[in-house]
Amino acid sequence: xxxxxxxxxALEALAANPLRSFLTMxxxxxxxxxxxxxxxxSEGAANQVDAQxxxxxxxxxxxxxxxxMRGGRSSGAASRTPLSENEIEELKNEPYALAVSARNxxxxxxxxGEMNWVTSLEGVNTDYFVSQSLKAVEGRLFDEREQTxxxxxxxxxxxxxxxxxxxxxxxxxxxxxxNVPIEIIGVLESKGTSNFGRDRDDVVIIPIxxxxxxxxxxxxxxxxxxxxxxxxxREGYDMTEVQELIExxxxxxxxxxxGAEDDFRVFNIADFIRARSSTQATFGVxxxxxxxxxxxxxxxxxMNIMLVSVTERTREIGLRMAIGARKVDILGQFLIEAxxxxxxGGLIGxxxxxxxxxxxxxxxxxxxxxxxxxxxxxxxxxxxxxxFFGFFPARRAAQLNPIEALRHD
Numbered sequence: 001x002x003x004x005x006x007x008x009x010a011l012e013a014l015a016a017n018p019l020r021s022f023l024t025m026x027x028x029x030x031x032x033x034x035x036x037x038x039x040x041x042s043e044g045a046a047n048q049v050d051a052q053x054x055x056x057x058x059x060x061x062x063x064x065x066x067x068x069m070r071g072g073r074s075s076g077a078a079s080r081t082p083l084s085e086n087e088i089e090e091l092k093n094e095p096y097a098l099a100v101s102a103r104n105x106x107x108x109x110x111x112x113g114e115m116n117w118v119t120s121l122e123g124v125n126t127d128y129f130v131s132q133s134l135k136a137v138e139g140r141l142f143d144e145r146e147q148t149x150x151x152x153x154x155x156x157x158x159x160x161x162x163x164x165x166x167x168x169x170x171x172x173x174x175x176x177x178x179n180v181p182i183e184i185i186g187v188l189e190s191k192g193t194s195n196f197g198r199d200r201d202d203v204v205i206i207p208i209x210x211x212x213x214x215x216x217x218x219x220x221x222x223x224x225x226x227x228x229x230x231x232x233x234r235e236g237y238d239m240t241e242v243q244e245l246i247e248x249x250x251x252x253x254x255x256x257x258x259g260a261e262d263d264f265r266v267f268n269i270a271d272f273i274r275a276r277s278s279t280q281a282t283f284g285v286x287x288x289x290x291x292x293x294x295x296x297x298x299x300x301x302x303m304n305i306m307l308v309s310v311t312e313r314t315r316e317i318g319l320r321m322a323i324g325a326r327k328v329d330i331l332g333q334f335l336i337e338a339x340x341x342x343x344x345g346g347l348i349g350x351x352x353x354x355x356x357x358x359x360x361x362x363x364x365x366x367x368x369x370x371x372x373x374x375x376x377x378x379x380x381x382x383x384x385x386x387x388f389f390g391f392f393p394a395r396r397a398a399q400l401n402p403i404e405a406l407r408h409d
Contacts, residue, residue, distance in 0.1 A: 013309070013337055014344075021341065024305045027298025028345030028382050029352060034291030035378045036353020036370075041360060044369040059098070060131055061243055062267045063229040063250070081263055082225035087253055088125075091231060094249070096242045099232040101128035102208050104225075106216045110204060111176040112164040119160060120203045121177060123211020131232040134205075139171040139186035142207055150209035155186035157201035175204075180214050182206060239268055295381060298345070299389035306338050306393035317397050318405025331398040338390020339383055346382025350375055 014021040065082050091100045104123040109116055126144045128134070134141070134155075142153045154175070161170055170184045182204075191200035206215075208226065233242050243266050250256075250264055310317070317330055357368045 025345030031295030032349025334394035342386030
């Protein structure tokens with residue numbers, strides 16, 4: 001039997017019982033829609049993680065002060081002796097250091113004209129722009145001379161521009177940061193939302209000297225303290241080995257005795273995000289397993305209906321065999337019917353999966369990535385289900401004795 005004739009026969013058989021065909025396809029539709037939605041969300045999350053690591057810098061290590069213990073109770077992170085710019089200068093001399101950036105941060109109120117906005121203030125040195133891959137899309141970034149002099153300059157994120165300047169060009173205008181006048185010299189390239197849900201465009205960045213001396217204040221015992229240090233590692237160095245070298249260096253600089261607890265912590269942000277991504281991937285596997293179960297259940301439904309169809313059409317099968325149809329023709333006819341049933345269900349399920357993924361993106365703020373390979377995999381899975389679960393009914397039809405089939409009531 002030619003493929004075109006077999007396909008036409010299969011479609012006619014499906015059209016003869018539209019409600020039964022639809023209910024049979026329903027399981028396939030749900031399964032394929034689940035596969036589509038889960039893969040789109042999973043791939044979108046993976047792409048988001050890659051983007052986060054890229055924006056943070058996959059070669060970055062962050063150093064923060066540790067927590068102190070008082071009366072057996074922790075005083076919280078960064079409650080021990082702060083880091084200092086002297087330690088930054090020492091780390092800059094290490095061969096693995098591409099950039100060593102300082103950072104003091106805090107929450108401030110920014111006023112521009114009659115508008116005000118509570119935002120995050122970052123006091124940094126110029127290496128911070130290198131370690132965080134920050135660029136100015138308007139104006140410029142402050143230089144090392146201006147940083148050392150404590151110039152009253154700022155570069156701001158696009159969220160600040162939208163909320164304080166209604167999207168107009170703010171270059172050259174002045175804002176008041178906790179009542180300290182600061183001139184805007186640049187607008188940062190948009191970074192979007194971080195993997196932790198923070199708006200990275202909602203920020204004002206100024207020289208660390210200006211932040212320390214005029215806005216955020218200084219630690220009473222350290223003249224040049226910093227909240228954290230970011231070390232960008234040169235290519236070719238192993239991040240774990242560099243982390244150990246930094247810990248050894250800081251223990252020496254801070255005169256920590258062997259065996260004593262460190263009063264600082266070194267974090268590999270990329271590893272942390274990858275660990276979080278691994279958790280998401282595990283959750284995605286569980287969801288994919290659920291989707292696969294839906295497909296299998298749908299396949300069992302297809303096999304059941306095809307067996308019923310074989311029983312109902314036994315005389316038709318016997319008549320076809322009597323006029324010359326071969327076993328392979330009968331096998332192909334019912335196999336194509338099962339595949340057509342699953343393929344139509346798969347196409348409808350793919351459309352539902354796209355809609356479900358888009359809805360999840362809007363309601364749950366999930367990143368999604370709907371691509372052609374995902375659609376091909378989902379539809380291919382439905383075809384495989386039709387082939388696998390349709391083979392037994394088709395084989396049963398092909399094995400019928402034509403004489404007994406013609407006698408069937």
